[in-house]
Every structure is written in structure tokens, then in C-alpha cells.
Amino acid sequence: MKFCCQCGASVxxxxxxxxxxxxxVCVSCETIHYQNxxxxxxxxxxxxxRILLCKxxxxxxxxxxxxxxGFMENGETTCQGAARETLEEANARVEVGQLYALYNIPHISxxxxxxxxxxxxxxxxxxxxxxxxxxxxxxxxxxxxxxFATVRRTLTQYFRDRGNGEYRFHTGTIEPVxxx
Amino acid sequence: MKFCCQCGASVxxxxxxxxxxxxxVCVSCETIHYQNxxxxxxxxxxxxxRILLCKxxxxxxxxxxxxxxGFMENGETTCQGAARETLEEANARVEVGQLYALYNIPHISxxxxxxxxxxxxxxxxxxxxxxxxxxxxxxxxxxxxxxFATVRRTLTQYFRDRGNGEYRFHTGTIEPVxxx
Numbered sequence: 502m503k504f505c506c507q508c509g510a511s512v513x514x515x516x517x518x519x520x521x522x523x524x525x526v527c528v529s530c531e532t533i534h535y536q537n538x539x540x541x542x543x544x545x546x547x548x549x550x551r552i553l554l555c556k557x558x559x560x561x562x563x564x565x566x567x568x569x570x571g572f573m574e575n576g577e578t579t580c581q582g583a584a585r586e587t588l589e590e591a592n593a594r595v596e597v598g599q600l601y602a603l604y605n606i607p608h609i610s611x612x613x614x615x616x617x618x619x620x621x622x623x624x625x626x627x628x629x630x631x632x633x634x635x636x637x638x639x640x641x642x643x644x645x646x647x648x649f650a651t652v653r654r655t656l657t658q659y660f661r662d663r664g665n666g667e668y669r670f671h672t673g674t675i676e677p678v679x680x681x
Numbered sequence: 682m683k684f685c686c687q688c689g690a691s692v693x694x695x696x697x698x699x700x701x702x703x704x705x706v707c708v709s710c711e712t713i714h715y716q717n718x719x720x721x722x723x724x725x726x727x728x729x730x731r732i733l734l735c736k737x738x739x740x741x742x743x744x745x746x747x748x749x750x751g752f753m754e755n756g757e758t759t760c761q762g763a764a765r766e767t768l769e770e771a772n773a774r775v776e777v778g779q780l781y782a783l784y785n786i787p788h789i790s791x792x793x794x795x796x797x798x799x800x801x802x803x804x805x806x807x808x809x810x811x812x813x814x815x816x817x818x819x820x821x822x823x824x825x826x827x828x829f830a831t832v833r834r835t836l837t838q839y840f841r842d843r844g845n846g847e848y849r850f851h852t853g854t855i856e857p858v859x860x861x
Contacts, residue, residue: 502686506705506714509684519809521769522754525686534686538753539717540792573718574702578785578854579792589701600783600852603794605758612720612759614783629699670850672780674758 507532538610542582543570544618545659546595551636552659553620555590557648558632565648568655569593570615583616591634593625602655602671613651613675617668639663650675687712718790722762723750724798725839726775731816732839733800734823735770738812742828748835749773750795763796771814773805782835782851793831793855797848819843830855 502525505512510529517524517533525534545568546553554566569587573579580597587595595618604613625634637643639660647653655671662668682705685692690709697704697713705714725748726733734746749767753759760777767775775798784793805814817823819840827833835851842848 504684504686504689506682506684506686506692509689512686535752536755537719538755538757540720572715573792575716575718575790576787577718578787579783580785581787600850603759603780603783605760607756607758607761610755612753670780 502534502536505530505532506534536610538607538612540573540579540582541570541611541613542573542579542616543568543586543614544583544595544597544616545601545655546587546591546593546618546620548620548623548636551638551641552656553587553591553593553625554635554637554642555627555631556633556635557630558627559630562648564632565646566643567648567652568615570613573614579614580616583614583618587618588628590628590631591625592628593634594621595619596621599668600670601659601668602651604651604654604672605674606651607674608677615651615655650678682714682716685710685712686714716790718787718792720753720759720762721750721791721793722753722759722796723748723766723794724763724775724777724796725781725835726767726771726773726798726800728800728803728816731818731821732836733767733771733773733805734815734817735807735811736813736815737810737828738807739810744812745826745828746823747828747832748795750793753794759794760796763794763798767798768808770808770811771805772808773814774801775799776801779848780850781839781848782831784831784834784852785854786831787854788857795831795835830858 505527508530512525514523569590571586573582598617601617602615685707688710692705694703749770751766753762778797781797782795
């Protein structure tokens, strides 16, 4: 951030009075521009013993598989966001159910919020940001072609929970991948 | 938003190609400025049968009582944010425990995330944004002087859960107060 979005003057990075962290503050109108983490909302759409996955048509991770999820929008609930993303990415209608996982990803200032969901019909297809949509049983999931650590972790727990006959809520923190 | 924070030129509200919602887009450098909901993170600090509450020294709801909570910051986890807010508002150290509640507040584009927490010692005091800090048993809570609907709802459920001997996770949507 270089300019104030309110008045167009320059901003400087400083700790405002009464605050503890540096913020972008306008040198002219003195507006403080806070920056906060964003939420990714999505779901695991279920149809009998299979779940719906999407093959990404966009970067990052073009061509890899994920659950439908994306940035939560202003004015919606987490559940509404999860259903909207599923409609956008897979043209699929779901009834959103229990909160299933909340992962912190502090190094990119994101929180990942995933629900279980009931797929309402089989009339799904690839949305604009998706190459392909499919239903996968546990042994059909493309485990070596999953797009994100959050997806791998969530689906591993999901099928373990299913095996145990009880879906528990999962939470944790995703650390950055350390390259050798 | 009137100006691009990247280049200082004007922004216009339009639906970018491939998008479905109007965004602030720079007329010069074409940066798309997304706006997303923010998270409020906090906790219910517990000490035996009492919980810690803070009397607000800031608007909104100056002079009314709340649990320690505030805007989540970039680079932290939800738990770290809850502990930081408790330290800032009540100079209190907590061990953050289970996720207790997640409330959507779509009309102000916020998501409220609350944990249970164990207060580690009694060496607490009012922080800069707090007039007074205290420990309250259920019948001592200032029920008619609580700051927010989320706080009232959470504490009502909390003491009901305690009575039932089981703390369940709670989620829901807070609607705007309709003035007559």
C-alpha cells in the first residue's frame, strides 16, 4: 500500500497512538488502513460414499484437485459462502451441514473454514475456474494430485472419521512448506 | 474507496471479467481491490466457576461489559489472536482451549470466533481500552449491561452448557437489531 484509498495522498507505515502494531496511515487525512486476515470458505459435498472434488483451471495449482472453496465475500455467512463457491466452481447445489474444520494459515494470513455438505443432485459440471468435476470414493481420490496441504489434511481426517463412524471437528495450523 | 492504494489513481466500481460481483478497480493500473469480511477473535477466560469480563473504555458500547475479543491481525492464528486480545484488554494470561462459538454477522461483514480459555493467574487489570476487569459467577454477570448480542448469546449458552455438564460448539447468524 502506497496511497490512501480515501484521499489519494501518500501513506506511511507507523504505529498509531494507542496501537501496538505498525499500520499504513495517511499523511494527509490520517486515515488508518488496517489489514486483516481473510477467510477461505468451502465444503466437502457428499453423495453416498463419494465426495465431490474440482480440478483447478486457475493458478495457483492449475490442474490439481481440491474441494470447492474460495474467499468469503462481504455480506454473506460462512455457510452461504461455502454454498456459493460450490455453485460457482462445480455448478453444484448443496445443503451445508456441520462445521468440519478450521485451519489457521498465519504465514499467508488466511483462515480456512470447511463444512460438510449434502450434494442435492448429480447435475453438476465444471464452472469457469474448474477443468473437471467428479465424485470420488476414498480409494478413488487422486491423493498425489491434491492442490493444497489443507485439502490433503482435511480429506485424510474425513475418511478416518468416516471409518470411525463419527465426524469430529478438526482445527490446527498449517505451516509453510520448507524447501530444502 | 475512491483511490487506488497502489498507484493513487481513481477507482471505479465495476464487475471485472470472470467475476460476478462489483469491485473497486483502478482506472489506471487496473488493480482489483477486493474487500472481505473480518474476524473478531476472543475467549471466555475461566477461573473455577467464574469467568472474566471487561468493561469497555471505548466506543461502541462504552461502559458495557464484554468478553475479551477484537480484530484478528495478519500473521497470527485465531488462538493467538484470542490470547493477544485478552492480554491487551485485561492484562490477563490465558491458555486457549476449544473453539466454543462461531457467529456470522453478515450485515457488518464480520465473523465472531470465540474459544474457551483457562485463566492462568489472578494478576489481571484493565488494559488501555478497558475501564474495569472482573470475575463473575453466573448470577453475578451484569446481564442487562452486556455490550453485544454475540456476548449475551454466547454467555447464555455457556452457562446452560455448564449446567448440562457438556460444552458444545455453537454457531449461528446474528441479525441486525430492528429498531421500531
